[in-house]
Amino acid sequence: NCCFPPGRRLQSSKLSPTPPRLLTEEEYRLQGEVETRKALAELRSFCQSPEFSAWSTVSRIQSPKRFADFVGGASHVTPNEVSVHEREFGLESLFIDEQLFEEEDDEE
16 A cells, blocks of 8 residues: 555556456357358358359369258258267267266265
């Protein structure tokens, strides 16, 4: 208190950056979905533009039909890919992880 006048202390505390608010898990998931949809729409739009070199792109990809379907409006993932993702990262995997941790706790 003796080293800094009272106004000086208030000013320095106002200048310090406040830490950003962390997203909740639901906000994080929702933001991921929104941004993914937005980026896919931008990609689809670019692929339909005159600046896009379709032939050079198609010659370099493994599944030209799937790519053409995507540009035409189809989903970017197959039902099988969705299923695999849900198994690995969805509620099913959370349940399995919980069971594994419970088993480890029981052993200790």
